[in-house]
Structures are given as C-alpha cells and as structure tokens.
Amino acid sequence: MHLRFIHVVWMSLANQQLVPSLDAISSFGWMYHSLSICTVKGVLGCMSIGVGHSGLVFSACSMGNGTSRLYSALAKTLNSSAASQHPEYLVSPDPEQLEPIDPKELLEECRAVLHTRPPRFQRDFVDLRTDCPSSHPPIRVMQWNILAQALGEGKDNFVQCPVEALKWEERKCLILEEILAYQPDILCLQEVDHYFDTFQPLLSRLGYQGTFFPKPWSPCLDVEHNNGPDGCALFFLQNRFKLVNSANIRLTAMTLKTNQVAIAQTLECKESSRQFCIAVTHLKARTGWERFRSAQGCDLLQNLQNITQGAKIPLIVCGDFNAEPTEEVYKHFASSSLNLNSAYKLLSADGQSEPPYTTWKIRTSGECRHTLDYIWYSKHALSVRSALDLLTEEQIGPNRLPSFNYPSDHLSLVCDFSFNEEPDGLL
Structure with a gap:
C-alpha cells in the first residue's frame, strides 16, 4: 500500500478530544504547510500515523531493547482503534480501556x-x-x-x-x-x-x-x-x-x-x-x-x-x-x-x-x-x-x-x- 504521511492536526471540543478529517482541516482554520512523516512517540517507543487508500494507518515501532511493557500495551491499544475507510474523525483512546500504571513502575522506567x-x-x-x-x-x-x-x-x-x-x-x-x-x-x-x-x-x-x-x-x-x-x-x-x-x-x-x-x-x-x-x-x-x-x-x-x-x-x-x-x-x-x-x-x-x-x-x-x-x-x-x-x-x-x-x-x-x-x- 502506498502511504502518504501527513502531520495530524488535533483539536479539542469541550471534554472530547477529536482529530479533524483531512477535508475538515481547512474549515477549522488550521494552517498546514507541508506533508511529512508524523511520528507519535510513546514513553519508550514510537508510532507512525499515515494516510493510505484505506484511511488512517497506525504502525508501532520499537526503540530497541529498552521497549517497555507499558509502551507495548499502549501501542496495542492505539493500534486497535484503526479508523474505517472514510473516517470523519478519529477519537482518542478511551482511558477506561487502558490498564492502570503503577506510578513507581513508571518512575523506574523514566529513570x-x-x-x-x-x-x-x-x-x-x-x-x-x-x-x-x-x-x-x-x-x-x-x-x-x-x-x-x-x-x-x-x-x-x-x-x-x-x-x-x-x-x-x-x-x-x-x-x-x-x-x-x-x-x-x-x-x-x-x-x-x-x-x-x-x-x-x-x-x-x-x-x-x-x-x-x-x-x-x-x-x-x-x-x-x-x-x-x-x-x-x-x-x-x-x-x-x-x-x-x-x-x-x-x-x-x-x-x-x-x-x-x-x-x-x-x-x-x-x-x-x-x-x-x-x-x-x-x-x-x-x-x-x-x-x-x-x-x-x-x-x-x-x-x-x-x-x-x-x-x-x-x-x-x-x-x-x-x-x-x-x-x-x-x-x-x-x-x-x-x-x-x-x-x-x-x-x-x-x-x-x-x-x-x-x-x-x-x-x-x-x-x-x-x-x-x-x-x-x-x-x-x-x-x-x-x-x-x-x-x-x-x-x-x-x-x-x-x-x-x-x-x-x-x-x-x-x-x-x-x-x-x-x-x-x-x-
């Protein structure tokens, strides 16, 4: 599949975090100048967002041997929300679907x-x-x-x-x-x-x-x-x-x-x-x-x-x-x-x-x-x-x-x- 990678423009409406469709970006007044790779990084990993013939595509990539269990779970959750063929909006992950983190464990990973x-x-x-x-x-x-x-x-x-x-x-x-x-x-x-x-x-x-x-x-x-x-x-x-x-x-x-x-x-x-x-x-x-x-x-x-x-x-x-x-x-x-x-x-x-x-x-x-x-x-x-x-x-x-x-x-x-x-x- 040929992918055209773009920067994704985010906006927030009240308590809902939404992503405008490509066609909707201009109507919301966002200025965008160039097409380029957009990498969404987690704590110890990254995620690419691309646009292909079947809509928005997510792909997770490791950052080497240090890839964490926390990031793996996060990447899996985000990948599971891949958009349909013609999405109007992509909604951010439901926090209730994400497993809780032990603050001490996250602090250890950061250190x-x-x-x-x-x-x-x-x-x-x-x-x-x-x-x-x-x-x-x-x-x-x-x-x-x-x-x-x-x-x-x-x-x-x-x-x-x-x-x-x-x-x-x-x-x-x-x-x-x-x-x-x-x-x-x-x-x-x-x-x-x-x-x-x-x-x-x-x-x-x-x-x-x-x-x-x-x-x-x-x-x-x-x-x-x-x-x-x-x-x-x-x-x-x-x-x-x-x-x-x-x-x-x-x-x-x-x-x-x-x-x-x-x-x-x-x-x-x-x-x-x-x-x-x-x-x-x-x-x-x-x-x-x-x-x-x-x-x-x-x-x-x-x-x-x-x-x-x-x-x-x-x-x-x-x-x-x-x-x-x-x-x-x-x-x-x-x-x-x-x-x-x-x-x-x-x-x-x-x-x-x-x-x-x-x-x-x-x-x-x-x-x-x-x-x-x-x-x-x-x-x-x-x-x-x-x-x-x-x-x-x-x-x-x-x-x-x-x-x-x-x-x-x-x-x-x-x-x-x-x-x-x-x-x-x-x-």
Missing part, C-alpha cells in the same frame, strides 16, 4: 531512560501553615510551562543548551519524573504539543482526567516535523474530584479573538463536597505586547467572574502570564474583585514579593531572567499550606535552562491548598 543524565534537582516544600490542620487532605496543584517540543528544537534558540538535552525521548521522561515526584492532584500545563500521544494516555492510566485546548494558530505548526499545535492542558485526579462543568476560553483583546486560550473547570471534592474552580492559561509573549496581555487578562477575569458567580466559588488560576509583577495584567489580578493573592509571594520574607525568577534561559538576544509564572488563589476561601521552593542559581548552573537536569526553561510551581473552615468575607 532507566535517564540513567546517562545527571540526577534530577532536589527541591523542598516550605511549610506556610498559620492555623490548625484541616480536617481534609490538602489539594496539591502544579503549574508548569513544559516547553513545547517543536519550539524547543525549532524556534526558541537556547544557545547554551546542547541539542542532545532537548531530545524528546529523554526530555519527556524528565517531565514525567517531575510530575511523578511531586504527585499533584491537579496539573496545569502550558506549551503542550504531545498531549494525545504522551500525556493523555499516560496520565489517564495514572488516574487523571485531562482536557486539552490548543492555540488556534500555534507557532509549533511553522516548525518542520512538528507534532501539532501546542496549547493548555488541565488534569485532575478522578478519585479526588468530580467534574461539575468545564469551559474552553479563547481570550479576546479589544473585542478581537486572540491566539491565546484558557481552560476553566469547576470541580467538587469527593471528601468534603466543597466546590472550587481551577483555571489554566498562557498569555501573549514578548516585550511590546503589555497592553495586549492586559486586555487578555481582563477578559479572563470577566469569564472567571461569571464562572465563580462573583467569587462565591473559590478559585485557583495557574498560568504563564508572560508578565512581570510590574505589568498591568498582574495588577489587574492583584486588585480584582475576585479577591486573589499570588501564592508564591508567601515564600518571601515580607509575604509581599514575588520570586526573583520563574524562568531563566540564554537566547541569541542574551540572558533572560524573569518572573512570569503564577498561581493565584481566592484568599478569602483558601489557604496555602506549603509551596515548593525554587531552584537556586547554583543548581540551575551557568548555562541556565533547559538542561540535561531540567526539561523546560520554566520552573514548575507546586502548592498545597486547603479550604478555610470559615471563609473570610470579601470586604
């Missing part, structure tokens, strides 16, 4: 892949409790821009980062190792361009339910041999939370729809029956776009105001805001009627200062050291029990990020939250 690399950086949690322990376990939230693979290899120009450090086969294991080490209940990610082939199938087998919302015009699509558009992803543990409602938000600025997105979900804690809203976003990057980011932030706040019924529902907002604390968008969040506080300010001596950096890299334009990532929370309804300390300059090293030790140019932020037993008033 086996990474055995030639330096050990992962060690970070400690800082205890921030000021009152009596809560009667329910805390809610651990991780915020992380994981660096889109296509951007890391093709556009971001990390001049001090060896090309070998960016290999997806190993970098994805570093990302998974970080997630497995801190075991978040909720995971908020940006720059995700391997949702369907890596994070959704693996994290679902760890008990997470996931949602992905890609950028309408992702810069990843301009990179040769890309894996589709990048976007925001939100995962939560199904044994702890029940999904009440979910909204995918395309942010606007000056009434115009933009290329930036957000996901907002209302969850109910199964232990306490308390509800809260969790949101993830990624605002416009680059100097000179401050007013644009400010408008996007105002639009997001208005959406969250409606979703939380005017702050009646507690709120946590995670994101790469691409904005320093001096920018207007930061000030909008800090002064919002939603009564938000930035969790990582609590690590400072006075409790009022953001960390000196959440991203540190060296590009062709020079060294970039900025605070851009935040976890906002309803201070009248939630308390921060602890927060993961940041890497020191000594740990990061002279070549900065990403590196053989760390997979992204942004640091992960992790906080433990608990509900206030008697929520404070908004005034």
